[in-house]
Amino acid sequence: MKCYCKERKGHWYFRMRVPEELHPYLPSEISYSIKGLDLETARFRCRLLANRLRGIFEQAKYGVKFA
Numbered sequence: 001m002k003c004y005c006k007e008r009k010g011h012w013y014f015r016m017r018v019p020e021e022l023h024p025y026l027p028s029e030i031s032y033s034i035k036g037l038d039l040e041t042a043r044f045r046c047r048l049l050a051n052r053l054r055g056i057f058e059q060a061k062y063g064v065k066f067a
Contacts, residue, residue: 003050005043011035012042014049019057 003016012034018026032049034042 003046003053005034005046007039007042012037012039012046014046016050016053019061021061022057025060 003014006013006015014030014032014034016030018028018030030053034045037045
């Protein structure tokens with residue numbers, strides 16, 4: 001699962017594809033606006049979001065309930 005940190009019109013956006021197994025339940029891509037940050041901070045937040053989402057996707061694949 002790749003994630004991207006893209007800049008568009010002065011705003012940074014996080015984008016990540018959802019695993020195919022979860023497409024019946026989620027859209028094929030998740031995007032999130034990270035407004036008003038510099039590139040370094042935006043990349044750091046993108047990495048944090050990606051790591052958290054990867055963990056959630058793994059739990060969802062195996063049917064683990066979220067706390």
